[in-house]
Amino acid sequence: MCYKTAMTTLTISKAGALKNKPAIKDLGFGKYFTDHMFLLNYTEGQGWHSPRITPYEPLMIEPGASVLHYGQALFEGMKSFRQINGDTVLFRPEFNAKRLQDGAERLCMEAPPTEMMLHGIRELVKVDQDWVPANQGASLYIRPTLIGTESFLGVRPSSEYLFFAICSPVASYYAEGADPIRIWVEDTYVRAARGGLGATKAGANYAASLKAALVAKKKGYAQVLWQDVTHKFIEEVGTMNVFFVFDDEIVTPALNGSILPGGVRDCVITLLKHFGLKITERELSMNEVVESHKTGRLKEVFGTGTAAVISPVGELASPQFNLKINNGERGPVATRLYDEITGIQYGEKPDLFNWVQKI
Ligand code: COI
Secondary structure (H helix, E strand, O other): OEEEOOOOEEEEOOOOOOOOOOOHHHOOOOOOOOOEEEEEEEEOOOEEEEEEEEEOOOOOOOOOEHHHHHOOEEEOOEEEEEOOOOOEEEEOHHHHHHHHHHHHHHOOOOOOOHHHHHHHHHHHHHHOHHHOOOOOOOEEEEEEEEEEOOEOOOOOOOOEEEEEEEEEEEOOOOOOOOOOEEEEEOOOOOOOOOOOOOOOOEHHHHHHHHHHHHHHHHOOOOEEEEEOOOOOEEEEEOOEEEEEEOOOOEEEEOOOOOOOOOHHHHHHHHHHHHOOOOEEEEOOEHHHHHHHHHOOOOOEEEEEEOOOEEEEEEEEEOOOOEEEOHHHOOOHHHHHHHHHHHHHHOOOOOOOOOOEEEO
16 A cells, blocks of 8 residues: 655555554553554665555664664654544654754754654554554553664764654553652762763663663662762653752753753643743752752652653652652642643643644
């Protein structure tokens, strides 16, 4: 089957046999993949070409492909929801397309034009739409990925790229679900440094994060609070952006070049302003957080991300302190934001900011 687009032709080859779909209670996060995937190639001199939907299958790339040696790899995280009226929607796909393009610029990679990539993703979700869960709290997570595929061992940007998108039906990212997680305040490792790749969704940032997360897990913590290279200023929490609710001000670290400009971070800032609450993007030190906990000003802490949406933090621990936040319970600001964002995603609340697109 072929669909004509303004730019080129998308071919669709359907899988012969479809997989059994897992039960919602078994979904977890990222364990299962749907029946199909979308691919697109870039060749120097030719540009982006050969958009195709194929059965989900292993990729064929050369062992010399630059991604395998020098890590030219970027990804995105998007979600598709089944709304209460039965519509299948995507949440802010242009945001992800733009962030991929920005990241590609930093990593000296070519990125597909927005409409070419989003057309393929929309058609992929249509082909696999029986995989979009109908249950609240579950969704279809879409993983667009861009890699350098030229087989060449000199250190320079690849002249060939592969863009692909795969889909995974998901429920909660953390075992805790929407309950508060315990967080270790990391004082040895850093996720990213200014001038590096921290503001992009480069696979390398996640590789850099694994060691600290593993050490924290052994201590009984779900993830770490990342600080800057001086270990004074707060940057992110786990794979999420982070917000602190003080008495009269909600603070999130300002984007400084080493912090990912998260999609849900952006939604939360928009919603807090819409609610009439004071939200400030600024530098925030761990000292200020410890002091505000002492004086009772610190009310809530929560992480924001596509995978977890809003994840409350119930405890911040280090060798020097152990801060219980809101008695280890989910607070009103995190709850209101979670209800508003998921309400929009599932079509229960008005989409005031045009975040949802029917496919
Ligand atoms: C997100 O929440 O947006 C993420 O990218 C998390 C992912 C790395 C699992």
